[in-house]
Amino acid sequence: AEPRLVAVRATPISGRLTLVVLRDITERERVEEMRRDFVANTSHELKTPVGAVSLLSEAIEFAADDPAQVRHFASRLQAEVTRLAALVNRILSLSRLQASDELRDVRDVSIDEVVTAAVEGYAIQADAAQVTVVRGGTKGLWVRGEPQILTEAVGNLVANAIAYSPEGSKVGVGVKLDDTVVEIAVTDRGIGIPESDQHRVFERFYRADQARSRRTGGTGLGLSIVKHAVQRHGGEVRLWSRPDRGSTFTIRLPMSEAPDLEGVRPKPRR
Ligand code: ADP
Numbered sequence: 001a002e003p004r005l006v007a008v009r010a011t012p013i014s015g016r017l018t019l020v021v022l023r024d025i026t027e028r029e030r031v032e033e034m035r036r037d038f039v040a041n042t043s044h045e046l047k048t049p050v051g052a053v054s055l056l057s058e059a060i061e062f063a064a065d066d067p068a069q070v071r072h073f074a075s076r077l078q079a080e081v082t083r084l085a086a087l088v089n090r091i092l093s094l095s096r097l098q099a100s101d102e103l104r105d106v107r108d109v110s111i112d113e114v115v116t117a118a119v120e121g122y123a124i125q126a127d128a129a130q131v132t133v134v135r136g137g138t139k140g141l142w143v144r145g146e147p148q149i150l151t152e153a154v155g156n157l158v159a160n161a162i163a164y165s166p167e168g169s170k171v172g173v174g175v176k177l178d179d180t181v182v183e184i185a186v187t188d189r190g191i192g193i194p195e196s197d198q199h200r201v202f203e204r205f206y207r208a209d210q211a212r213s214r215r216t217g218g219t220g221l222g223l224s225i226v227k228h229a230v231q232r233h234g235g236e237v238r239l240w241s242r243p244d245r246g247s248t249f250t251i252r253l254p255m256s257e258a259p260d261l262e263g264v265r266p267k268p269r270r
Contacts, residue, residue, distance in 0.1 A: 004030075038098070041205050042091055045219070049084040056080060090221040093152060094204065097228040103146045108259035111141040111175055111182055118154035119173060122162055130167040133158065137175035141182045143253045145233045150253075153229040156222040157186040157249045163218070164247070165190035181235075182255045189246040198239055202227045226251070 009021040025033075056077040063069035119133050126133050143150070154173075161171040165188045172187040193201060197208040205220040223237075226249070230237050234254050241247035 034098070038095065038204065045087065045205060046084075046091075049080055049087065052080045053077065053084065087219050087221075090219050090225060093149075094221055094225050094228065097149070097225065097232060101232075103149070103232055105146055106144060107147070108256060109143050109145050109147045109150055111143065111184065112139055114147065114150045114154055115173055115175060115184065117151045118158050121151070121155045122158050125159060126162050126171070129162050129165065131162045131165050131169055131171055133162070133171045133173060135173050138177055139175075140258065141175060141177060142256050142258050143182055143233065144256045145253070149229045150233065153226045153251060154184055154186070156226050157251070160222060160249075161186050161188035161190065161247070164188060177255060178252070180255045181252045183250055183252050185248055185250040187246065187248040192243040192245050192247055193239070193241040194243050198241060201239075202237070223249075 004025045005022045006025055007020050008023045009019075011019045011021075013019050056073050059073045060070055060077065063073060115135060119135065122133075158171065158173065165171060169189050172185070174183075174185045174187070176183050176185075193208055197206075200206045201208060202223045204224045206224075207218055207220045227237055230251050230253065235252050238250040238252065239247065240250075
């Protein structure tokens, strides 16, 4: 890593001399700084749902004599706990992706299977939002990597496309080969992202203003996970978006040859 020199202290010694203390912020320190930021942001983000859970459980106790009230608070409590669990899962995913350079359990991954699992994972959300997810494109493409992480990345894009789309609209998930790069494109006709926000949406906890008011359930971590997951696989994420027209997020991953499944299967014994 390039050493980065920063002045940490400047002490005037005499009229013409100043002692400047320089420090080399090495890669390691930068990583440490990022980690501290992450912990600080995360603690902050956890406080709201944890506070809500605590208030709602108190409310249930106070409302004990009124079954209708108890049911009302209990269902809100369940919703908060679900949100909290989703947030914790995302925090764990992201911290794992940021913590180590290594992928565990690398194997041949079928893009068909990744896309199927990602889409099925959000079928309930799609139904609830009355959004139809349409799959298309090339079948039979493979990459090398960790199937769960890739599924989570594609799933996050599908989840966002559903969440930021109007009722009755369609979300497309298309796969194609661009030379030796596998492209998975998730397209919606939703609210879109203003140009000024487009490079920031991949930052941790960043949420565009419109999204904040529209969808309180978001965590601001989904795209950050997508970016890290894809980079870990030697790929990149591209974004095209126009406010009120929609967005296309494209994951690009190096293609690998289809595995020789015959060779992998154990031969029957005689
Ligand atoms: P969130 O949990 O808020 O969706 P993400 O990291 O997944 O967090 O996305 C960050 C922000 O990017 C969102 O809050 C929203 O402003 C914007 N965004 C992401 N996907 C879309 C999309 N498909 N359409 C419009 N805006 C989007």
